[in-house]
Amino acid sequence: MGLRVAPVAPFDFEMSLRFVCQPPRTVAASSWEPGADVWTGREYRRVLWLGGRPLLLLLRNAGLVDKPALEWRVAGATLNDAEQKAVQEIAGHMVSADIDLAPFYARARLDPVLNDLRDQYYGLKVIRFPSLYECLVSTVLEQQINLLFAATLKRRLMETFGPVVEHDGRPWRGYPPPETLARLIPDQLRPLQISERKASYLIGIARAFAEGKIDEAGLRREPAEKAVETLTGLRGIGRWTAEYSLLRGLGHTDVLPADDVGLQRTAGLLYGLKAPATAMSIRRRWKRLSPWQGYAALYLWFTYWGNS
Numbered sequence: 001m002g003l004r005v006a007p008v009a010p011f012d013f014e015m016s017l018r019f020v021c022q023p024p025r026t027v028a029a030s031s032w033e034p035g036a037d038v039w040t041g042r043e044y045r046r047v048l049w050l051g052g053r054p055l056l057l058l059l060r061n062a063g064l065v066d067k068p069a070l071e072w073r074v075a076g077a078t079l080n081d082a083e084q085k086a087v088q089e090i091a092g093h094m095v096s097a098d099i100d101l102a103p104f105y106a107r108a109r110l111d112p113v114l115n116d117l118r119d120q121y122y123g124l125k126v127i128r129f130p131s132l133y134e135c136l137v138s139t140v141l142e143q144q145i146n147l148l149f150a151a152t153l154k155r156r157l158m159e160t161f162g163p164v165v166e167h168d169g170r171p172w173r174g175y176p177p178p179e180t181l182a183r184l185i186p187d188q189l190r191p192l193q194i195s196e197r198k199a200s201y202l203i204g205i206a207r208a209f210a211e212g213k214i215d216e217a218g219l220r221r222e223p224a225e226k227a228v229e230t231l232t233g234l235r236g237i238g239r240w241t242a243e244y245s246l247l248r249g250l251g252h253t254d255v256l257p258a259d260d261v262g263l264q265r266t267a268g269l270l271y272g273l274k275a276p277a278t279a280m281s282i283r284r285r286w287k288r289l290s291p292w293q294g295y296a297a298l299y300l301w302f303t304y305w306g307n308s
Contacts, residue, residue, distance in 0.1 A: 012123030047174025135249030201236025
């Protein structure tokens, strides 16, 4: 392939992909269909937008956990120098190439549960969405429904309004860009079984991005709490959605989606509680882990979702 991303070590690429490419343990594998993120057994494939056109990014492992390297290319497209640089930056963003886990692992020693998980999941990093916009769309669709139905809604949205890239004799689909969703009305999303309220939220989010009202680069630089405040100013974006999207969309490491039910259940189990942990107790327990509270959540989620 020739073009490479060199993430900061350690990084276990294939283990990290389990969180986005396989079903949670609560869903039968036979019922699960791949969405935007696909692992073929050799490559990670993801449709992304660049300069108004969709591209299929192909990423392959070319290194070791303690000496990571990824090779990348785009399917069936020729890139100029500027486009090549842009894809390189997007690929690095998606695999959290900039994240050095050493400070997190040092803090994890303060917590017996995380100390064990650090050893079990050595090199686990957040696989991010290509953009905050896509993460918000995905996360809003997950609100208050089960993960299997949410995955179905995401596929329907991509199949109806998203881009298609043909490769290896089959279509690869991505999320519709904000300009596409921004032109719709809620009734056009209702045939997909997206509720009228959610449809309104999605269109409002798309319009905010299409009109340049959300500054992703600025949100990356803002303190986590300020970034949460900015996002919760959008209709349909509560604290959990904002925190999760800042972690997986922008790469903020200190946002803690403590209201997540899966996180609360897993924390209750691993910390030997008689019931799921409360959001307040999780925040209190992990306050000393700052600025790595989001990564603490990732390692617990992985026991609930990805370690199967």
